[in-house]
Amino acid sequence: MEKAETIRYKATIAYDxxxxxxxxxxxNERTVQGEVEKALKTINxxxxxxxxxxxxxxxxxxxxxxxxxxDFPRSIPKEGLFRAINVLTPADISLYHLEEVAxxxxxxxxxxxxxxxxxxxxxxxxxxxTRNHVLHHPYSMDIERxxxxxxxxxxxHDFTSFCSTKTDKEDKVRTIYxxxxxxxxxxxxxxxxxxxxxxxxxxxxxxxxxxxxxxxxRREIAIMAEILEAKKRGAAGPTISPKGLYLEEVHYxxxxxxxxxxxxxxx
Amino acid sequence: MEKAETIRYKATIAYDxxxxxxxxxxxNERTVQGEVEKALKTINxxxxxxxxxxxxxxxxxxxxxxxxxxDFPRSIPKEGLFRAINVLTPADISLYHLEEVAxxxxxxxxxxxxxxxxxxxxxxxxxxxTRNHVLHHPYSMDIERxxxxxxxxxxxHDFTSFCSTKTDKEDKVRTIYxxxxxxxxxxxxxxxxxxxxxxxxxxxxxxxxxxxxxxxxRREIAIMAEILEAKKRGAAGPTISPKGLYLEEVHYxxxxxxxxxxxxxxx
Numbered sequence: 001m002e003k004a005e006t007i008r009y010k011a012t013i014a015y016d017x018x019x020x021x022x023x024x025x026x027x028n029e030r031t032v033q034g035e036v037e038k039a040l041k042t043i044n045x046x047x048x049x050x051x052x053x054x055x056x057x058x059x060x061x062x063x064x065x066x067x068x069x070x071d072f073p074r075s076i077p078k079e080g081l082f083r084a085i086n087v088l089t090p091a092d093i094s095l096y097h098l099e100e101v102a103x104x105x106x107x108x109x110x111x112x113x114x115x116x117x118x119x120x121x122x123x124x125x126x127x128x129x130t131r132n133h134v135l136h137h138p139y140s141m142d143i144e145r146x147x148x149x150x151x152x153x154x155x156x157h158d159f160t161s162f163c164s165t166k167t168d169k170e171d172k173v174r175t176i177y178x179x180x181x182x183x184x185x186x187x188x189x190x191x192x193x194x195x196x197x198x199x200x201x202x203x204x205x206x207x208x209x210x211x212x213x214x215x216x217x218r219r220e221i222a223i224m225a226e227i228l229e230a231k232k233r234g235a236a237g238p239t240i241s242p243k244g245l246y247l248e249e250v251h252y253x254x255x256x257x258x259x260x261x262x263x264x265x266x267x
Numbered sequence: 268m269e270k271a272e273t274i275r276y277k278a279t280i281a282y283d284x285x286x287x288x289x290x291x292x293x294x295n296e297r298t299v300q301g302e303v304e305k306a307l308k309t310i311n312x313x314x315x316x317x318x319x320x321x322x323x324x325x326x327x328x329x330x331x332x333x334x335x336x337x338d339f340p341r342s343i344p345k346e347g348l349f350r351a352i353n354v355l356t357p358a359d360i361s362l363y364h365l366e367e368v369a370x371x372x373x374x375x376x377x378x379x380x381x382x383x384x385x386x387x388x389x390x391x392x393x394x395x396x397t398r399n400h401v402l403h404h405p406y407s408m409d410i411e412r413x414x415x416x417x418x419x420x421x422x423x424h425d426f427t428s429f430c431s432t433k434t435d436k437e438d439k440v441r442t443i444y445x446x447x448x449x450x451x452x453x454x455x456x457x458x459x460x461x462x463x464x465x466x467x468x469x470x471x472x473x474x475x476x477x478x479x480x481x482x483x484x485r486r487e488i489a490i491m492a493e494i495l496e497a498k499k500r501g502a503a504g505p506t507i508s509p510k511g512l513y514l515e516e517v518h519y520x521x522x523x524x525x526x527x528x529x530x531x532x533x534x
Contacts, residue, residue, distance in 0.1 A: 015395055016395040091398045092395045092398060094393050094395050125353065126361050127281070128281050128282055128361050131283070133396060
């Protein structure tokens with residue numbers, strides 16, 4: 001059997017979403033996909049290479065580990081390709097891993113789940129250094145109320161109430177394996193963590209908008225179950241700013257996904 | 268005795284230096300002083316208020332606690348003034364403290380020293396989230412060599428070799444009480460800390476440029492004493508990027524300054 005002329009690569013990148021109009025390529029917009037494909041085209045002697053991500057992120061959303069795949073000529077060695085991508089992409093994108101995978105690997109179809117975090121600064125005075133990376137929410141908040149609201153979401157539910165009406169997805173049933181909030185002792189920020197088999201359009205931003213209202217006492221904890229039951233976007237809280245949201249990991253191992261407490265150890 | 272019509276305030280602000288052309292006001296440039304004075308003018312019914320800083324910072328240099336003083340009409344209560352400044356300044360400036368001080372307090376003349384830090388990321392792959400706040404220096408480095416080089420600087424010396432030739436200061440003698448480098452275990456960054464009675468123009472950036480060359484083996488440790496002795500700018504290393512540099516504290520208490528290990532506890 002002849003060797004294929006191209007190798008399929010699985011790439012893991014981090015990006016600061018602040019100055020991007022989201023991940024997905026759009027005409028006349030600065031996008032992560034656009035910048036990566038520009039770099040690959042340069043490396044590939046001006047021949048276009050399409051990348052296939054595990055999913056999209058919205059304008060302003062960050063990623064510590066977005067995954068995509070692409071096919072690239074065998075003639076350029078992996079190490080050189082890795083370095084060239086890091087040199088040719090702008091400073092708000094970094095390639096952390098590049099792995100040769102089977103020709104049938106697919107970043108989106110083979111993904112079994114994702115981990116997202118959302119960071120909230122609850123201190124009175126805003127921090128100028130985190131203004132694009134953490135939501136400043138300087139109101140009195142009760143972390144136990146927030147956790148009780150999150151607990152309602154764990155499991156398999158129809159998340160229509162927590163999905164933007166602009167979605168094109170019919171099936172709104174998703175499974176959340178983990179939904180927690182913890183204090184980061186170093187930064188004093190609240191860190192929300194979500195592990196699930198998939199997330200709908202704006203889902204985490206709507207969940208956070210709702211949970212913050214419960215945490216600061218504007219809404220009752222019991223409302224969370226009612227919102228879920230209502231299956232209407234209007235029942236939930238506002239879509240919060242994207243700036244505190246991070247795609248932390250794309251999962252390809254179903255067993256690890258279902259025991260999310262082990263995920264961090266296995267990274 | 269009649270009460271003065273104005274109160275003198277000591278203000279402590281933090282700012283992200285990335286998008287400022289330094290602290291000091293300049294025509295047609297976005298500066299920290301310019302933004303603060305604009306806010307004060309608005310609060311003061313369109314009448315200009317001059318602020319007097321403890322010193323300047325260059326374009327791109329950050330501050331966690333820059334101090335300045337200004338005189339403001341007694342008619343506006345302190346709490347309202349504090350809130351109004353935070354509302355009217357842009358998101359890359361925050362006012363953390365506002366204190367009524369004696370009419371003869373002077374932010375610059377009464378300052379007895381300063382603490383600066385410089386952050387270096389020594390990991391192979393750049394971190395997109397810290398690109399404006401930490402120097403990425405992905406070369407093999409020996410932290411013990413760096414500390415030995417820093418040790419040479421502690422004490423009272425003529426720092427001509429570590430001063431930009433663009434300075435207008437005649438006296439280049441300064442005292443450094445502390446010069447250390449430590450690993451920040453959370454971020455894995457190297458954090459250089461300098462406590463001194465004053466720092467010359469570009470002094471810390473030239474020190475870091477020199478120490479990094481020693482740490483990564485390009486220059487010998489012994490060169491540090493020779494550079495100091497030479498009293499020529501050309502003897503030292505390059506002026507490093509401002510993006511890792513932070514004004515951490517302005518000192519007004521001479522006793523605390525001389526026992527710098529206590530400074531952190533006293534903040």
